[in-house]
Amino acid sequence: xxxxxxxxxxxxxxxxxxxxxxxxxxxxxxxxxxxxxxxxxxxxxxxxxxxxxxxxxxxxxxxxxxxxxxxxxxxxxxxxxxxxxxxxxxxxxxxxxxxxxxxxxxxxxxxxxxxxxxxxxxxxxxxxxxxxxxxxxxxxxxxxxxxxxxxxxxxxxxxxxxxxxxxxxxxxxxxxxxxxxxxxxxxxxxxxxxxxxxxxxxxxxxxxxxxxxxxxxxxxxxxxxxxxxxxxxxxxx
Numbered sequence: 658x659x660x661x662x663x664x665x666x667x668x669x670x671x672x673x674x675x676x677x678x679x680x681x682x683x684x685x686x687x688x689x690x691x692x693x694x695x696x697x698x699x700x701x702x703x704x705x706x707x708x709x710x711x712x713x714x715x716x717x718x719x720x721x722x723x724x725x726x727x728x729x730x731x732x733x734x735x736x737x738x739x740x741x742x743x744x745x746x747x748x749x750x751x752x753x754x755x756x757x758x759x760x761x762x763x764x765x766x767x768x769x770x771x772x773x774x775x776x777x778x779x780x781x782x783x784x785x786x787x788x789x790x791x792x793x794x795x796x797x798x799x800x801x802x803x804x805x806x807x808x809x810x811x812x813x814x815x816x817x818x819x820x821x822x823x824x825x826x827x828x829x830x831x832x833x834x835x836x837x838x839x840x841x842x843x844x845x846x847x848x849x850x851x852x853x854x855x856x857x858x859x860x861x862x863x864x865x866x867x868x869x870x871x872x873x874x875x876x877x878x879x880x881x882x883x884x885x886x887x888x889x890x891x892x893x894x
Contacts, residue, residue, distance in 0.1 A: 684714060
């Protein structure tokens with residue numbers, strides 16, 4: 658677990674050749690040397706069945722409101738000279754410098770997790786609150802990249818485990834929902850990306866990704882640690 662962009666502009670994986678991330682004041686771009694199958698709540702390239710090798714976390718101001726965030730990101734991706742059909746993009750108002758990265762080799766898989774986080778709109782799911790139709794930039798954005806083979810249900814399970822781990826990190830940090838005075842489960846604009854190499858060289862297909870599986874346990878710890886670190890350090894210089 659580390660925060661490479663507090664003092665640098667580049668990060669490279671030590672366990673996944675060809676995987677790297679670059680940072681500037683406007684965005685973090687994760688790049689893979691291969692196409693990865695994605696399942697995500699991304700603004701751009703979201704849903705299932707998208708194969709991507711570029712993953713963008715784009716910085717926007719806290720005041721950002723847009724009727725067409727997809728088109729906004731499309732233009733940002735074009736300016737960054739990334740392939741429109743092989744890029745997944747999120748928007749965030751959180752500090753990019755305080756992105757947390759964790760990587761770990763596991764039981765026939767490798768995992769890399771990157772999270773950026775702020776809590777300005779912390780909320781507890783299931784509680785009544787004012788709602789909005791306009792898009793707001795994401796506050797806790799989580800990218801989970803997995804070198805290995807996952808079944809479709811395991812990819813969905815990975816989303817669940819990542820979300821549970823995020824909730825656990827906020828609980829342990831005591832982050833409140835300011836409207837209700839109870840512990841928040843996230844913010845009102847969180848997003849998660851699961852990206853999988855489907856690399857057959859590992860010799861096994863992971864059918865599940867719950868917290869008691871080797872994959873889910875590692876994934877959960879990676880998300881927990883990165884969300885915890887990025888939230889805890891959010892007010893530091």
